[in-house]
Amino acid sequence: xxxxxxxxxxxxxxxxxxxxxxxxxxxxxxxxxxxxxxxxxxxxxxxxxxxxxxxxxxxxxxxxxxxxxxxxxxxxxxxxxxxxxxxxxxxxxxxxxxxxxxxxxxxxxxxxxxxxxxxxxxxxxxxxxxxxxxxxxxxxxxxxxxxxxxxxxxxxxxxxxxxxxxxxxxxxxxxxxxxxxxxxxxxxxxxxxxxxxxxxxxxxxxxxxxxxxxxxxxxxxxxxxxxxxxxxxxxxxxxxxxxxxxxxxxxxxxxxxxxxxxxxxxxxxxxxxxxxxxxxxxxxxxxxxxxxxxxxxxxxxxxxxxxxxxxxxxxxxxxxxxxxxxxxxxxxxxxxxxxxxxxxxxxxxxxxxxxxxxxxxxxxxxxxxxxxxxxxxxxxxxxxxxxxxxxxxxxxxxxxxxxxxxxxxxxxxxxxxxxxxxxxxxxxxxxxxxxxxxxxxxxxxxx
RNA sequence: UCCUGGCUAGCUCAAUCGGCGGAGCGAGCGGCUGUUAACAGCUCGGUUGUAGGUUCAAAUCCUACGCCAGGAGCCA
Numbered sequence: 001x002x003x004x005x006x007x008x009x010x011x012x013x014x015x016x017x018x019x020x021x022x023x024x025x026x027x028x029x030x031x032x033x034x035x036x037x038x039x040x041x042x043x044x045x046x047x048x049x050x051x052x053x054x055x056x057x058x059x060x061x062x063x064x065x066x067x068x069x070x071x072x073x074x075x076x077x078x079x080x081x082x083x084x085x086x087x088x089x090x091x092x093x094x095x096x097x098x099x100x101x102x103x104x105x106x107x108x109x110x111x112x113x114x115x116x117x118x119x120x121x122x123x124x125x126x127x128x129x130x131x132x133x134x135x136x137x138x139x140x141x142x143x144x145x146x147x148x149x150x151x152x153x154x155x156x157x158x159x160x161x162x163x164x165x166x167x168x169x170x171x172x173x174x175x176x177x178x179x180x181x182x183x184x185x186x187x188x189x190x191x192x193x194x195x196x197x198x199x200x201x202x203x204x205x206x207x208x209x210x211x212x213x214x215x216x217x218x219x220x221x222x223x224x225x226x227x228x229x230x231x232x233x234x235x236x237x238x239x240x241x242x243x244x245x246x247x248x249x250x251x252x253x254x255x256x257x258x259x260x261x262x263x264x265x266x267x268x269x270x271x272x273x274x275x276x277x278x279x280x281x282x283x284x285x286x287x288x289x290x291x292x293x294x295x296x297x298x299x300x301x302x303x304x305x306x307x308x309x310x311x312x313x314x315x316x317x318x319x320x321x322x323x324x325x326x327x328x329x330x331x332x333x334x335x336x337x338x339x340x341x342x343x344x345x346x347x348x349x350x351x352x353x354x355x356x357x358x359x360x361x362x363x364x365x366x367x368x369x370x371x372x373x374x375x376x377x378x379x380x381x382x383x384x385x386x387x388x389x390x391x392x393x394x395x396x397x398x399x400x401x402x403x404x405x406x407x408x409x410x411x412x413x414x415x416x417x418x419x420x421x422x423x424x425x426x427x428x429x430x431x432x433x434x435x436x437x438x439x440x441x442x443x444x445x446x447x
Numbered sequence: 448u449c450c451u452g453g454c455u456a457g458c459u460c461a462a463u464c465g466g467c468g469g470a471g472c473g474a475g476c477g478g479c480u481g482u483u484a485a486c487a488g489c490u491c492g493g494u495u496g497u498a499g500g501u502u503c504a505a506a507u508c509c510u511a512c513g514c515c516a517g518g519a520g521c522c523a
Contacts, residue, residue, distance in 0.1 A: 026483090026484070028483080028484090028485055028486095029479090029482085029485095030479060030480065030481065030482055030486085031478075031479035032479080032480050033479090033480045033481065035481075035482050035483080037483085046482085046483085048480095048481080048482090050480070052480090067473095082481065082482080082483075083481095083483085084482085084483045085483095088483095105473090105474060105475095106457070106473090106474080107473090108457065108458070108473095109458085110457090110458055110472055110484080111472085112458080112459065112471095112472060112484055113459065114458065115458085115459075115515085115516090116516060117454095117516075118457095118459095173521080173522085189522095190523095211523080213521090213522070213523085215521055216448075216520090217520085217522070218516085218517075218518075218519090219517080219518065219519085219522095220517080221523085222521090222522070222523090227523095228523055229523090230523095308519095316521085318520085319518085319519090361523095370522075370523065371523070372523075373522080373523060415523095416523055417523065418522090418523030419523085420523085421523060422523090443514090443516090
């Protein structure tokens with residue numbers, strides 16, 4: 001009696017009879033042959049029905065099977081270079097086929113390109129397609145690589161609350177909801193403040209969960225709900241933070257290369273771009289980056305590009321600026337020491353240069369830009385209180401946060417990494433909305 | 448919020464200067480023992496985003512509105 005196997009393990013069963021359980025992804029027939037491309041969640045494999053091998057009734061059923069029908073197939077595995085699929089190169093000669101359900105004939109997703117609006121309206125079906133399946137498999141590997149790396153480095157995964165009482169960085173970008181008799185609660189846009197509490201109990205921690213931003217951003221790099229990794233480390237300075245980011249990103253890229261080769265191949269990803277993602281990454285000061293950008297701006301002759309590249313010291317980088325900086329290297333680049341004015345209130349000022357803070361962004365190459373943002377945190381209670389007052393933030397809401405600095409304060413640092421941005425970069429795709437199963441954007445909350 | 452672009456068959460797109468709305472995919476019926484989003488044949492499929500306007504004549508020009516996308520700002 002053959003056993004049920006998964007398509008991803010097909011190469012172990014050449015010459016044997018097996019059972020596959022899955023869905024008909026595509027069907028094409030050629031006279032006495034019917035080719036079914038069957039997906040089972042773990043991969044895509046071609047199954048071939050030959051008229052002479054089956055009863056007339058069964059062959060008729062197979063040759064009429066609608067796309068997306070659920071089936072249980074018994075057949076023999078063989079190697080065949082012609083066979084398409086992921087991983088591909090293997091096929092199953094059908095000996096028996098049971099239709100679990102014949103799908104409706106009006107399945108809307110064609111095996112070709114769709115417009116963005118239509119594809120997103122049908123996201124619940126779109127995720128079945130090879131491209132989306134491949135991207136989301138890479139996402140899963142990115143997330144497992146994150147946990148592998150940090151757990152291996154002695155970090156503790158302590159997740160932080162999603163319902164929070166107040167803003168860390170201003171209320172205008174927060175989603176608000178009612179909270180019984182306590183007034184308003186807000187969906188967390190960062191777990192950092194709670195991470196900071198956790199390090200004083202556990203040393204090195206991270207949270208990894210959904211985070212919410214009510215920013216009215218409409219770009220290929222923004223979602224209103226995305227999964228952010230936030231490590232936070234006690235007794236860690238800015239250089240130590242960059243070391244951790246470097247190790248993490250290297251591990252992610254190398255894990256994806258090793259374990260998602262078939263997915264990357266299907267997506268047409270240029271593997272060499274990921275192979276070079278190995279630390280150490282270049283570390284550039286904001287001052288040097290600014291100097292370079294100003295030179296570029298002054299040299300630019302095309303008026304339209306010149307307007308885009310407009311830059312002076314003190315500004316935060318726009319997307320065109322990030323692209324120019326990342327063009328200098330074939331791997332991610334750190335930019336550190338941003339002006340305090342463009343960064344959050346809790347970042348540690350640079351010694352003897354209060355206008356600059358100990359912040360660092362990690363910019364990915366090929367135009368992907370910022371994938372991590374972090375800093376050394378302000379550890380002095382008096383300086384932090386002064387900064388909270390200056391920002392006009394409600395001091396009573398930060399009472400507990402200030403107390404962290406009162407009882408055994410230490411230099412500490414942390415960063416946030418956007419899972420979808422990293423996944424999109426690994427996959428080489430245009431828009432991060434395809435790097436999450438059900439994207440939430442400013443204009444979309446269905447399905 | 449601002450700038451730019453788009454809206455034609457279930458889907459992806461054509462339609463020349465304002466002059467009879469087409470094709471591919473899909474669905475239906477045939478054909479073919481190696482297809483790779485098969486191919487070749489026939490059939491089905493339309494209130495051109497909505498409301499007005501100009502004109503002998505509007506998918507096409509004008510006005511308003513709606514929806515979507517890309518970008519800016521902001522950020523992971």
